[in-house]
Structures are given as structure tokens and as C-alpha cells.
Amino acid sequence: MNATTPHATVAQSILYIDGISVSFDGFKALNALSLIIAPGEMRAVIGPNGAGKTTMMDVITGKTRPDEGVVLFDGDVDLTRLDEADIAELGIGRKFQKPTVFENHTVLDNITLALKCDRSVRNSLYWHATGDDNNRITEILETIRLQDQRDNPAGSLSHGQKQWLEIGMLLAQDPKLLLVDEPVAGMTDAETEQTAVLLKGIAKTHSVVVVEHDMAFVSELDVKVTVLHEGAVLASGSLDQVSHNERVIEVYLGR
Numbered sequence: 001m002n003a004t005t006p007h008a009t010v011a012q013s014i015l016y017i018d019g020i021s022v023s024f025d026g027f028k029a030l031n032a033l034s035l036i037i038a039p040g041e042m043r044a045v046i047g048p049n050g051a052g053k054t055t056m057m058d059v060i061t062g063k064t065r066p067d068e069g070v071v072l073f074d075g076d077v078d079l080t081r082l083d084e085a086d087i088a089e090l091g092i093g094r095k096f097q098k099p100t101v102f103e104n105h106t107v108l109d110n111i112t113l114a115l116k117c118d119r120s121v122r123n124s125l126y127w128h129a130t131g132d133d134n135n136r137i138t139e140i141l142e143t144i145r146l147q148d149q150r151d152n153p154a155g156s157l158s159h160g161q162k163q164w165l166e167i168g169m170l171l172a173q174d175p176k177l178l179l180v181d182e183p184v185a186g187m188t189d190a191e192t193e194q195t196a197v198l199l200k201g202i203a204k205t206h207s208v209v210v211v212e213h214d215m216a217f218v219s220e221l222d223v224k225v226t227v228l229h230e231g232a233v234l235a236s237g238s239l240d241q242v243s244h245n246e247r248v249i250e251v252y253l254g255r
Helices: 007-011 053-060 084-090 107-114 121-126 131-143 159-172 189-202 215-221 239-243 246-253
Strands: 015-024 027-037 042-046 068-073 092-095 177-181 207-211 224-229 232-237
Touching (some): 053 177, 053 207, 092 159, 107 131, 131 159, 189 215, 215 239, 224 239, 224 246, 232 246, 239 246
Parallel strands (some): 042 207, 042 224, 177 207
Antiparallel strands (some): 015 027
């Protein structure tokens, strides 16, 4: 951490990104990117293709190592020194744009398989859900609005419902921070509305970063918005504020 880092801000953040740069074959995917997410905050991240949104998520989850900069989680854990498995274990969950669920298993089985518990070989052989586990599973199914589908194969769900199931599988791992990539891509209008309600409910007890292109959906979230452009933060504020920013209109919204 450099000498100018404000320690109080670090201590009060769940995610502290300062001066992160990443280059691929001479192309600067991230350019001194800085971003702070507070505990319990939901933040929307928008920007044109190539703005650095995916690379930012890759750095946070350990998939990509930055060339320089600081990424601290939950106060003082340096994520740049950890691999993907260690970071997931710390409590950072990521949902990719395309849902990946076990389609031949039931909705219930998908959530059960994702539950955070000791999965060593010995314990896996003898593991069975406790009363607390079952209560947690029921709570998650209610949160993701799939309690009526619990015994149905995941493959029978609509695209939107599969997205919700994958969010539920993330919740089963009990993360402190959820990274959600374009959750409403391909959804119906009704599913999009319900997803906004779902994520707002999750944000009451978790920190959430949502990368999205659908401005109507971002408006429904009603949270602070960060606009990325050429690997750096172009603007931050309410959706109304960034929507009236001339540079944001020029490089993104006006396209």
C-alpha cells in the first residue's frame, strides 16, 4: 500500500481498489483504476465494450494479476497475492453472464451442492443436510423465487429462472461480496423487474457489484453508478447524474 492510502477509508471498505493497471500485449485494459465499495453497498458498473469491466472482475477474483496497484478485501486482505480458490473461500462470489447450473439435477440439489461446508473427502462421504442447512436452503429458494420449482430439474427452468438459481448457488456459499455480470441479459421484462427486486433484497445483507448494460434495469436498482471508459473511472454518481455527464453521453450513452 502506498504512503498516500487513506487508512480509515480502507478499514471502512469491503473492497478497495487503488491504481490498478493491466496490460495485454500493449493494450491497457485497466489504467490506474480506483474504486471503493462500502460494506452493504450495491454498486452498478456500466460502460462501453472494452471499458475494462470484465478485466476488473477478473482482477478482483484472482483470474488476472494486475501489473500494478492495490486490491484490498474486507479491510486488509491483499487479493493480488491470492489465487482464485483462496479468494472464493474468503467470501467473494462471481456470477458470469451465462448461467452455469447442473441441468440434470433438481433446483434443490443445485442449491444443496453449493452450500458452504467442509467438503473434504471424508466429510463428503458422510455429509447430510442438518436442520440449519435445510432452513438456509428454504430461505435461499424463497429469496430467488424458486420455492415452487424446488423439485424440478434445473434444465426445465426459463433462462431468467436459471439466472436466479445461479444467484442462489452463490448465496449458498455465503459470500460477503457478490460480483454479478449482466444478470438480466436475455430476460423478459417481467423477469428483469423481479431480478431488480431480488438483488435489492440480497443487498440488504451483502455487498453487491452489478455490471450491466440495461439502463432501465440500472434505474430500477436505484444505486450509485460507476462508469468505466478505457480502463478507468469516467464518472460516478446517481444514474441521473452520470446520464447528464457530457463525457458519458459522448463515449457511451450517446452511441
